[in-house]
Amino acid sequence: MDKYYYFDNNATTRISLAVSKAMAEASYYEYGNASSSYSLGLQARERVTDARKKVASLFSGEPDDIIFTSGATESNCTVIHSALKTNADRRIILTSAVEHPSVANTLKHYAEEGYVVISIPVTEAGVDLDELEQYLSRDVALMSFMAVNNETGMIFPIDEIFRCVKQFDSNIICHSDCVQAVGKANIPFSYADFLTISAHKFHGPKGIGCIYKKREVDLHPLLYGGGQEKGIRSGTENVTGIIGMGVAAAETASSLEHIEFLQRQQKKLEDALLKEGAYIVGRRADRVPGVTNVGFSGVEAYELQMQLNRKRIFVSTGSACSSNKIGISPVIRAMGVPEAYASTVRISMSKFTTEDEVDYLTETMLQLTRKLMDTQK
Ligand code: PLP
Numbered sequence: 001m002d003k004y005y006y007f008d009n010n011a012t013t014r015i016s017l018a019v020s021k022a023m024a025e026a027s028y029y030e031y032g033n034a035s036s037s038y039s040l041g042l043q044a045r046e047r048v049t050d051a052r053k054k055v056a057s058l059f060s061g062e063p064d065d066i067i068f069t070s071g072a073t074e075s076n077c078t079v080i081h082s083a084l085k086t087n088a089d090r091r092i093i094l095t096s097a098v099e100h101p102s103v104a105n106t107l108k109h110y111a112e113e114g115y116v117v118i119s120i121p122v123t124e125a126g127v128d129l130d131e132l133e134q135y136l137s138r139d140v141a142l143m144s145f146m147a148v149n150n151e152t153g154m155i156f157p158i159d160e161i162f163r164c165v166k167q168f169d170s171n172i173i174c175h176s177d178c179v180q181a182v183g184k185a186n187i188p189f190s191y192a193d194f195l196t197i198s199a200h201k202f203h204g205p206k207g208i209g210c211i212y213k214k215r216e217v218d219l220h221p222l223l224y225g226g227g228q229e230k231g232i233r234s235g236t237e238n239v240t241g242i243i244g245m246g247v248a249a250a251e252t253a254s255s256l257e258h259i260e261f262l263q264r265q266q267k268k269l270e271d272a273l274l275k276e277g278a279y280i281v282g283r284r285a286d287r288v289p290g291v292t293n294v295g296f297s298g299v300e301a302y303e304l305q306m307q308l309n310r311k312r313i314f315v316s317t318g319s320a321c322s323s324n325k326i327g328i329s330p331v332i333r334a335m336g337v338p339e340a341y342a343s344t345v346r347i348s349m350s351k352f353t354t355e356d357e358v359d360y361l362t363e364t365m366l367q368l369t370r371k372l373m374d375t376q377k
Contacts, residue, residue: 005313005357009201010150010180010291010348016203019247023205027240034237035228044239051246058182058197058249059189059212067219067229068242071209072179073102074222075196076144078233079211080106082220083142083173083194084115090141093117094165096127096156097334098149103177104330107144120145124282124335127156129164136168143172147188147195148180151331151346152282153291155181158188166191173217179209183252183351184259184288193217199241203350204248208241258351262290265349265358270294272362276369279341281332290349293332295341299372304345307368313361315345 006014026047032040034048052063059065069075080103084093095107097119111117118135120127143165147158162174175194178187182202189195189212198209211232213219225234266289270280273294281293295301301317308315317329328342337344347361 003312005311005361007313007315007347007349007353007357007361009350009353010153010346011316012200012206013203013350014352015200015205015244016248016251018251019204019244022247023240023244026243030239030243032239034239035226044237047246048237048239048242051242051249054246054249054253055210056212057253059187059195061189061212062215065212065215067211067213067232068237068245069209069211069233070207070238071200072100072177072196072198075198075209075211076100076102076175076177077106078219078222079175079194079196080110080142080144081222082218083175084110085220086173086218087141087171090139091115092137092140094120094135094140094143094145096120096122096145098122098151098154098331099144099146100150100177100179103144103146115141119334122149122154122156122335124285124337126154126282126285127161129157129160132161132164133168136165136172138169140165140169140172142175144175144177146177146180148178148185148288149282149331150180151329152285152293152335153180153287153348154282155185155286155288158192159190162188162191180288183256184290194219199245199248202248202252203352205241205244208238208245210245255351259289262349262351262353265353265355266290266292269347269358269362272366276366277373278369279338279344281335281337281344290353292347293344294347295332295337295344296369296373297340299343299369301343301345304365304368304372307372308345308364311364311368313364315347317343317345 032044034044052066056063056066107117158176165172173193178195179198193214195212200206221232223234279295305317
């Protein structure tokens with residue numbers, strides 16, 4: 001493929017070379033079933049154990065706290081399903097108004113089943129912690145609140161939110177989708193019962209993720225079968241994926257020097273776009289580095305995305321996993337972004353992004369938006 005400019009790292013990231021090599025080797029030589037008791041199986045099991053340790057270190061947890069799944073969608077569904085079973089006598093679910101569909105649509109399903117799902121408002125300033133208490137009651141079964149929003153990069157104060165919840169009632173199960181936090185923000189493990197992540201968002205492979213579970217809380221399975229992962233997640237272990245996730249976790253934990261670089265690139269990009277009249281969603285909020293959600297009055301995001309694509313620049317519109325849908329993202333709408341700017345594109349960088357790429361993006365975006373705004377006049 002000719003040179004391209006990848007700015008959609010919140011949708012997925014490029015697999016790192018070390019991850020790719022480890023997986024290629026393991027898939028060929030270490031193809032044993034990790035549940036088999038002969039040497040080839042035991043070798044696979046050892047690799048899984050080693051990866052589990054590496055992944056646990058992302059949460060400052062123990063290997064036993066990690067349950068591997070097929071990704072964050074499955075992890076989120078499992079945790080929600082489990083929490084409602086644990087607190088079967090309760091009917092209220094608290095969540096944020098800006099969750100990823102893997103949480104939002106799972107909760108929609110439970111709302112149809114009779115649960116009361118309350119979405120806590122999120123504005124561009126973040127969450128109003130003083131308001132939080134009004135949502136708490138002894139009928140709350142679960143609070144599911146993401147750590148970092150995938151569309152805007154906004155960081156939420158999960159430790160504070162969950163502390164408040166647990167102080168009110170320690171039996172309310174607290175879950176945070178931390179998919180977009182890994183390698184970019186602190187993982188909020190202090191008060192959470194469950195945290196969920198996905199390897200392909202931090203330079204690991206697709207189709208593998210995990211649940212981090214606090215030791216003392218129950219986790220009921222969503223899938224039944226051969227009893228792998230201590231009976232919580234049946235199905236033959238994805239050994240190659242797990243190995244890849246382990247390498248990606250170790251690389252992420254040891255390389256945070258790109259954060260400052262991304263902060264600088266983001267500032268440079270945003271300053272240039274603001275001069276052209278751009279509206280940057282959550283501009284003054286606490287955000288992860290390298291994520292900019294931007295709208296221009298009179299510019300249709302899908303049109304801008306297509307024109308950027310012609311220049312071999314890849315950005316997204318709407319939510320990561322539904323970028324082919326046209327229209328205003330429900331997250332942007334829920335946050336109350338002014339209508340004129342609500343058609344936004346999301347630019348998301350990674351540790352592989354270079355300064356030249358950001359410069360090319362900035363220049364091209366400015367040219368294209370000027371032209372698009374002129375055609376509106
Ligand atoms: N949660 C968030 C915040 C995400 O950004 C995504 C993917 O875009 C997911 C969950 C789903 O992850 P997976 O692709 O592993 O199912």
